[in-house]
Amino acid sequence: MKILIVDDSSLSRRILTKIISGENRQIIEAKDGLSAIEIFSIEKPDLVFLDLNMPDIPGLEVLKSIKELDPNSKVIIATADLQEITKKLALESGASYFINKPFNENEIQNLITSIEKGG
Numbered sequence: 436m437k438i439l440i441v442d443d444s445s446l447s448r449r450i451l452t453k454i455i456s457g458e459n460r461q462i463i464e465a466k467d468g469l470s471a472i473e474i475f476s477i478e479k480p481d482l483v484f485l486d487l488n489m490p491d492i493p494g495l496e497v498l499k500s501i502k503e504l505d506p507n508s509k510v511i512i513a514t515a516d517l518q519e520i521t522k523k524l525a526l527e528s529g530a531s532y533f534i535n536k537p538f539n540e541n542e543i544q545n546l547i548t549s550i551e552k553g554g
């Protein structure tokens with residue numbers, strides 16, 4: 436499984452990589468929205484972890500671009516934003532799941548396992 440992690444925080448990318456690294460998992464990183472869209476179009480990852488608050492292109496805009504490139508893409512929003520309206524907007528924009536920072540390792544592992552099994 437090829438997984439793209441999009442976050443302007445190198446610490447968040449490192450933590451997430453540590454949590455999700457495993458057998459048969461290839462991790463690709465993007466530090467901003469523009470490179471995320473470029474990498475997505477070239478690499479066609481099976482799963483994307485996407486932060487919402489980034490300096491160049493907001494995460495929701497990145498999500499819309501990814502969904503235009505591949506309407507069936509699996510995108511997990513990974514954000515520190517706890518507002519219900521943010522979660523609602525992300526899910527309405529095509530996000531598959533919504534998780535909050537700080538990351539819960541078990542929640543992330545369960546999500547990925549479910550996705551790998553076709554969920």
